[in-house]
Amino acid sequence: MESLNYHHLMYFWTVAKEGSVQAAAKKLRLAHPTISGQVKQLESAVGHKFFRRKGRHLELTSVGQVAMSYAETIFGAGQELLSVLRQDRPSQPAKILVGITEAMPKLVVRQLLEPALCLEPRTRVVCEEDRLERLLADLAIHELDVVLADAPVPATVDVKAFNHLLGECSVTLLARADLAAELKPGFPHSLDGAPVILPSTGSALRRSLDTWLLDRQLEPIVIAEIADSALIKVMGADGLGVFAVPTVIADAVASTFRVVVVSELADLTERFYAISTERRIRHPGVLAITDSARERLF
Secondary structure, eight states, rough: OOOOOOOHHHHHHHHHHHHSSSHHHHHHHHOOOHHHHHHHHHHHTTTTTOEEEEEEEEEEHHHHHHHHHHHHHHHHHHHHHHHHHOOOOOOOOEEEEEEEEETSHHHHHHHHHHHHOOOOSEEEEEEEEEEEEHHHHHEEEEEEEOEESOOOOOOOOOOOOOEEEEEEEEEEEEEEEHHHHHHSTEEEEEGGEEEEEEEEESHHHHHHHHHHHHHTTOOEEEEEEOOHHHHHHHHHTTTTTEEEEEEHHHHHHHHHHHHHEEEEEEEEEEEEEEESSSSSSSHHHHHHHHHIHHHHHH
């Protein structure tokens, strides 16, 4: 049976973390040719290139990203084992790096992050908001620990990541009180020609709403299409149109933005995911988020 040369893997891991062979050589206090040669031997052994050059730095290929994911797990476990054998408490991460898709409702995000904010010893939560594809790219190179999203990893994205379902709920339509009073009688037919504020095309909620309206042959007037879920609520609170939120936060949205429920769409389901490079989550911050969401939020 073939065996993996862990010395070679460690050199690769260091180069990937440091961004260049020169930086890795300096960190390991070894000669540049030594590091370069060991990485090339590893690439030759597996039959794949792990790096491609980008300016003065190296970036991981798709195969390199997979290797890096396993290397992180292997050497991270090694450090934990060393701590246990020395009868030290395994150290908690100093921070958790969280990617948040633009479509994620901020009130949902706030509740999801709360357990990580309450960890002892205290952990710093660092959040980055962007499109899912960009966040997954950062996740692949370990610049993020987890991505919170309203959709799983698209099949078209070449990133090895695992979808951890946090929970699901129905969808509720809200509007300012005067508009809601007009729409409640005769709902859902009253939506035909009514002003609505929709999420941007491509989001999971938008696809669900489009299908729901099409199935009922309803054609509301789309006032705006917005990626930022918080801005949707602000515009809805100004009476510009009806908007949709996950039912799990409908009461909180109604109270915060002084809007009222038009109707719950019980046949629509919105799902939320924690996307991680770990098949079995070990990061304490990510574990706190996933466990709490399943037990308390959904």
